Amino acid sequence: MPGARVARVIVDTPLPQLDRLFDYAIPERLLDEAAPGVRVTVPLRTAGRLATGYIVDLADHAEFDGTLSKIESVVSAARVLTPEIADLARRVADRSAGSASDVLRLAIPPRMVRVEKAWLAAEHDAEPPQVAPVVARGYRDDAPGRAVDESRRIALDAVPRQARLHAGTWVGAWAVTLAELAARCVASGRSAIIAVPDYRDLDQLQATLGDLLPDDLVARMDAAQPNQDRYRAFLRCLEPAPRVIIGNRSAVYAPAHRLGMIAIWDDSDPLHGEPLAPYAHARDVALVRAEQSGCALVLAGHTRSVEAQRLVEVGWLTSVSPDPAIVPRVVVTAAQADDGTSSRVPGGAWRAAKEGLASGPVLVQVARPGYAPVLACARCGQAARCERCDGPLGLGSAGAAPSCRWCGAIAAHWSCSDCRATTVRLVTRGSARTAEELGRAFPGVRVVVSDGERRVTAVDGRPALIVATRGAEPVAEGGYRAVLLLDGDRMLARESLSVGDDCLRWWSNAAALAALGSPVVLVGVAGPLAHALATWKQPEYAAAQLADRRTLRFPPAVRVATLTGTPKAVTDAVSSLSAGTFIDVLGPTPVESVRGPKQASVASDAVRAIVRFEYAHGAAVAAALRSAIIRSATKARRPRGDRGYRPPPTLRVRFDDPEIS
DNA sequence: AGCACGCCGACT
């Protein structure tokens, strides 16, 4: 808008009451630079106090009646906030009773001046790249490809196999499928976003894309990479040409030129949940963004999340499965009675491993890292706990001193809090101890351990035992010749509503790493879960779970909002909800001081209430809670004297907290 | 947050 004199600015502040657009006059000297999307500094309330923000729009006239302040400065010419992302941030914030500026902090990486200057100086060709269209293999009639071409929304069951790249490395077939769909977008001049849970998946996806596309068309947005690299990748997404944007959960906020597809791999992995306010899950952001931009949406996995299954059942997603169906050869075996001395590997699993080792690598999935994750008093059996923080003590390696799994403190002079004995007994096996035992059971066989600390992402095709904690399984050249799922019973022992879903996901992801026809041995688990894995019908399991949650009125059959804060603020927020917009309210109840590695930052008298409501009332509930947050933020204020100490907010709202579902 | 405005007790 040439000649515009007014800029509408979103101010970067955590204060909920400032979460709206402010009109500012554009001074003469900044008329050329003040463009939509640029970073600016503006005075707020009084001169001398400057805030940063982004211009989201230009206008001829202000909507504000009073006299306008002037924009202080334009930080740079880079237009980092595109109209699409500004709109997305608003929608996501509205849906979760949060601030758009909180969302923008996730969407726009910290500015790196040198990187930005280099990018602004460079030429960006708008020439569409020449990429040959590809077909997604493993599905009948190219169903996933056509869905992307027609901008439809699908729940995609991945092909449970491995594939070899040109360079000789091996990746999961899921990465090939998603890369093919992304390449197809680029071939038609559109961009694609693929969000994956962690760096292992990201590495596989990036390598796979390297086979299909020139490297400079792929932007990797990785939370672990240095800020410069992150900002450089972000700026490349802004260029007016199709890109394939891959990254972890925050990639769903990346700007994209003509977005054709947004895909989430393994959408029930907890890493897709955002721990920062307003806590929007990558899946939900993808849903909002697909709606907003009209692009294709792909929720892919070896398991079907209960949330995706709900969307299938309400007709919002279409289910697409591999055709012909590929079913890993799953064998279910009873657990060996564990007397602490004999090998923990039952006969059937042992034979499968033995046979597999004749031709290549064998995967052994265990529940926990370390040597002995749980210790107990040798005399009375009481669990051994840290003297400092009361966390559980464990052994990191065979000869190590006991240490706390929460705070890391070494317990050099431990004595039992009950009977004062000073020797401990090992009560569980971690990956290192399992590896040690397997090394004895299979003399002469190479043993590799992969867990959160020792990151092994790939192994070659030579015989070896690969002991991996769940989620840390490397990809094997040619696929594993056998997969042993050893700790099924232990994994199932966790107390959580989603423990079944989680276990099925861990097992299915490991099973998909097996070579075609090689045995996958599930030890010590029976019932519907074992059946779902053996028949490879994860969507049916998800459908049954969803039916259960419907009768219980648990998420995701309904939505929930968790309100935490002072009793007054929580009560006020609850009573501000109009009747008919919610089902019921649980609580408020006092928040028990959480005994755990992470202490929640809430006031000592904090209470919590949980509001359940139908999806149809989401907007109304979010709007009401949003005003309650603003009310509590502006009303309740602390006395002026105590600077420095920052009390927790009087009211915090979190929608669809995965912890309680 | 941070700063202004505004309405009641002890001071030259």
Add this chain to the structure above:
DNA sequence: GTCGGCGTGCTC
């Protein structure tokens, strides 16, 4: 009479 305490309100 008025200096300054901090409750309340607003930020273009």
